Amino acid sequence: MRRLARATVAICSTLALTLGLAACSGGDDDQAGGAGDTLVAETAFSLTTIDPHRQFEFTGSTIDNAVYQTALEFEDGDLTKPTDGLCSFEMSDGDKTMTLKLKQKDAKFSNGDPVTVDDIVFSFERLQGLKGNPSFFLDGVDVKKVDDETIELKSEKPNPALPYILPNSSIGIVNSKVVKENKGTTDEKDEAEQFLNENSQGSGPYQIDTYDPDSQVVLTANENYNGPAPKYKRIVLRNVSAETQLTDIQSGQAQVAYDLNSDQANSIDDSMAQKTSLPSTRSLYIFNNMDDKVSDITTNEDFRMAVTSAIDYEKILELSGDGAQRMAGLVPNEFNGAVPKDQAPERDLDKTKELLEKSGYDGEEIPFHYSSDQSVNGVDLAQLAETLQAQLKEAGINLALKPAPSATQLDGFRAGEQPMGIGTWGADFPDPSNYNVFVPGGSVADRVNWDKDASPEITKLAEAAEKADEDKRGDAYAKMYKSLSDTGVWIPLVQPVDTIVVGNSVKKYVSNADTSFDFAQAE
Amino acid sequence: MSIGTPKQPPTNTNPGAEAVPGNPGSPGNPGNPVDPGVRRWTIRFPKSLRTPLGFVGAVILAVWLLLAIFAPLIAPFDPLAQSFSRLAPPGGENILGTDTLGRDVFSRIIVSARTTLPAAVFVVICSAVLGSVLGAIAGYFGKAVDEIIMRIADLVFAFPTIILAMVIAAALGPGLKNAIIAILLVSWPSYARVTRSLVMTARNSEYVIAGRLLGFSAGKSLTREIAPNVVSPVVVLATLDVGSAILTMAGLSFLSLGVVPPTPDWGAMISEGVSQFAAWWIAFFPGLCILTIVMAFNFIGDSLRDTLDPHTAQEVGETTS
Numbered sequence: 001m002r003r004l005a006r007a008t009v010a011i012c013s014t015l016a017l018t019l020g021l022a023a024c025s026g027g028d029d030d031q032a033g034g035a036g037d038t039l040v041a042e043t044a045f046s047l048t049t050i051d052p053h054r055q056f057e058f059t060g061s062t063i064d065n066a067v068y069q070t071a072l073e074f075e076d077g078d079l080t081k082p083t084d085g086l087c088s089f090e091m092s093d094g095d096k097t098m099t100l101k102l103k104q105k106d107a108k109f110s111n112g113d114p115v116t117v118d119d120i121v122f123s124f125e126r127l128q129g130l131k132g133n134p135s136f137f138l139d140g141v142d143v144k145k146v147d148d149e150t151i152e153l154k155s156e157k158p159n160p161a162l163p164y165i166l167p168n169s170s171i172g173i174v175n176s177k178v179v180k181e182n183k184g185t186t187d188e189k190d191e192a193e194q195f196l197n198e199n200s201q202g203s204g205p206y207q208i209d210t211y212d213p214d215s216q217v218v219l220t221a222n223e224n225y226n227g228p229a230p231k232y233k234r235i236v237l238r239n240v241s242a243e244t245q246l247t248d249i250q251s252g253q254a255q256v257a258y259d260l261n262s263d264q265a266n267s268i269d270d271s272m273a274q275k276t277s278l279p280s281t282r283s284l285y286i287f288n289n290m291d292d293k294v295s296d297i298t299t300n301e302d303f304r305m306a307v308t309s310a311i312d313y314e315k316i317l318e319l320s321g322d323g324a325q326r327m328a329g330l331v332p333n334e335f336n337g338a339v340p341k342d343q344a345p346e347r348d349l350d351k352t353k354e355l356l357e358k359s360g361y362d363g364e365e366i367p368f369h370y371s372s373d374q375s376v377n378g379v380d381l382a383q384l385a386e387t388l389q390a391q392l393k394e395a396g397i398n399l400a401l402k403p404a405p406s407a408t409q410l411d412g413f414r415a416g417e418q419p420m421g422i423g424t425w426g427a428d429f430p431d432p433s434n435y436n437v438f439v440p441g442g443s444v445a446d447r448v449n450w451d452k453d454a455s456p457e458i459t460k461l462a463e464a465a466e467k468a469d470e471d472k473r474g475d476a477y478a479k480m481y482k483s484l485s486d487t488g489v490w491i492p493l494v495q496p497v498d499t500i501v502v503g504n505s506v507k508k509y510v511s512n513a514d515t516s517f518d519f520a521q522a523e
Numbered sequence: 524m525s526i527g528t529p530k531q532p533p534t535n536t537n538p539g540a541e542a543v544p545g546n547p548g549s550p551g552n553p554g555n556p557v558d559p560g561v562r563r564w565t566i567r568f569p570k571s572l573r574t575p576l577g578f579v580g581a582v583i584l585a586v587w588l589l590l591a592i593f594a595p596l597i598a599p600f601d602p603l604a605q606s607f608s609r610l611a612p613p614g615g616e617n618i619l620g621t622d623t624l625g626r627d628v629f630s631r632i633i634v635s636a637r638t639t640l641p642a643a644v645f646v647v648i649c650s651a652v653l654g655s656v657l658g659a660i661a662g663y664f665g666k667a668v669d670e671i672i673m674r675i676a677d678l679v680f681a682f683p684t685i686i687l688a689m690v691i692a693a694a695l696g697p698g699l700k701n702a703i704i705a706i707l708l709v710s711w712p713s714y715a716r717v718t719r720s721l722v723m724t725a726r727n728s729e730y731v732i733a734g735r736l737l738g739f740s741a742g743k744s745l746t747r748e749i750a751p752n753v754v755s756p757v758v759v760l761a762t763l764d765v766g767s768a769i770l771t772m773a774g775l776s777f778l779s780l781g782v783v784p785p786t787p788d789w790g791a792m793i794s795e796g797v798s799q800f801a802a803w804w805i806a807f808f809p810g811l812c813i814l815t816i817v818m819a820f821n822f823i824g825d826s827l828r829d830t831l832d833p834h835t836a837q838e839v840g841e842t843t844s
Contacts, residue, residue, distance in 0.1 A: 243797060246800060264798070264799070264800070264801070267800070315605075386785045390604075403779050
């Protein structure tokens, strides 16, 4: 009898506790689920700082896009046309001089101070002076204030890419007065990083409320923003894995998920969320080493072209998800200077056989390196490598997979020791000149030991593209990158797709290739 | 040979032998009817496994061994062929569905047993031998030798097994061979500890001392007199350890530090399934395989302990009752 009573008490108290917890978590759900004017967005953080002039990572750039305005912008995400932002611009002197005129005179920082030319000059100079990851954007550019409305940017060499560089969130405009008061300088002595992580000094639609690089960043609306006031007054950006994002979107705990792959996105019922596919600005390619000492077969052009025609590109597209695209060159299809994708190679096993015979390949195993822990816009490199291995095996080419954590793999790649493998490149700015590093003698070409004088023809085309006029630039670069693909040193595989899943409680939103999901325009 | 043996070496490890009536570990004959045919069959089944759990474990293990041995005949498709539609659910042509690359999950699971099982048994035998030899040396010779060996063992014990195995595997590079080395390096100390303590007890026994007085060398004393007392607990420990070796190997493969793709492996398959929650079959079935096989080894280990190591069984029984 007593035992029964004890059991009853135990069951009752467990029930009470469960109900109590459920009630509490229900309350949390409402809050976390973005009721009213809060929007919860989730991503797996790659975040070390949100000081605009230091950050160079995806999450940092997502935040800074919402917090800082830039001198120029890409209107509606069209990456081929930089347009006016805080300033209007004009190129002159054979693309050596850029003149910026302050356009948005009503722009105000979050503390109410107006944005001035001094702030813009300070921001550019701070970016250059910090010698941080994004400092290279303005390498060789001399910044000069002309008057209270005009800034002049002078480059030593023609710099037609500059209008494409300035919209980057790393070149956000900060409140110079406040940053200087908090130990901000335009050289390496700057100590304002911590201050800028906790107190945003931008003129964008949002400002920083709390910053925790491990768990979440909260933004609140900037009352002094000169554009239309955002509907969501509070943005909570949480650090969670893709798997959790999937369940959170389905349960309504989050409204935006950045990292779902195409399969995960497709598993969500349409009544719960909307899916946006944006072309990614990243390229996936196979590299072949050009040093005989590293591999005597990948240096053979017939062999490389045999690999090119042995790949089943359609299968790779299928693996990469809806919206992924073929690439005929390394430059993403939406950029100026991209090789038209209809020129991309197709699978042709007869051609492979013929080329393999010519190359003298005798079936030896070729070490094939890749980062086993890396996924690029939902394309898992390990799976991609396994697919390529199976496809090339059908054609008689044997790859020995060499997976490694990305840090280890990159070390080997940088040392130029890997005969073959998968490489990835994310655009720093949407201009073909950002891909010059793949031209013989460039910094990435060095990693496959492709020397400057290895291909005079390509070097000549590269020089011609650099000097081409604005209207002929795209074609000149496309021609050069096509000839680069024809060597087979780099075999472009796929341009993946950036899938953003948005919960159905968000009725209207804008997302584009420049700013990704735009918090300020979501309703 | 032995004078006043404090702890008799078990004499019932020999399958097929008649039960030793006086053995304290023997549960005794259950009093079967005297039909000679049935009796012979019953006796052939190892005595130590004649508990319900032991029997279940042995049956599961036997099924797995058969699956592994005859994998090429049983697996319906090439485990590497990416010839089906991606993420097809179980049923139809692919009874356990297909993975993200369109490979048959059932074939991959079966073939994976061929690498996992032998590798796990091999690594446990190696670490048992290595650990026991080092433990015996430490326990028998004592002093500096003991200090050196056991401090190294402590050093290994200081880290969680999987973390240390990860570090070693990451340093050596992925691959089955390196995973085996990594697990071997982290799993020998438990054998060394057990063996050392047993050897230290036996070392001072009268029969060992008597043997030494008769002029036995250290080697002879260790192998002829002490070893029989050490073998049973080590065998029990080893059987229980096969399960954890399988788990550690799966863990390393999960982290891409084990078997190199495209060779199928349970851990790697689970890792693939993690990003595909909707395609639950990718991770579920390999997980089930790991669960059953680890459970089987644990059941067998428990039963073996009950028979071979009655002292521990008694202690465990006392503390749990």
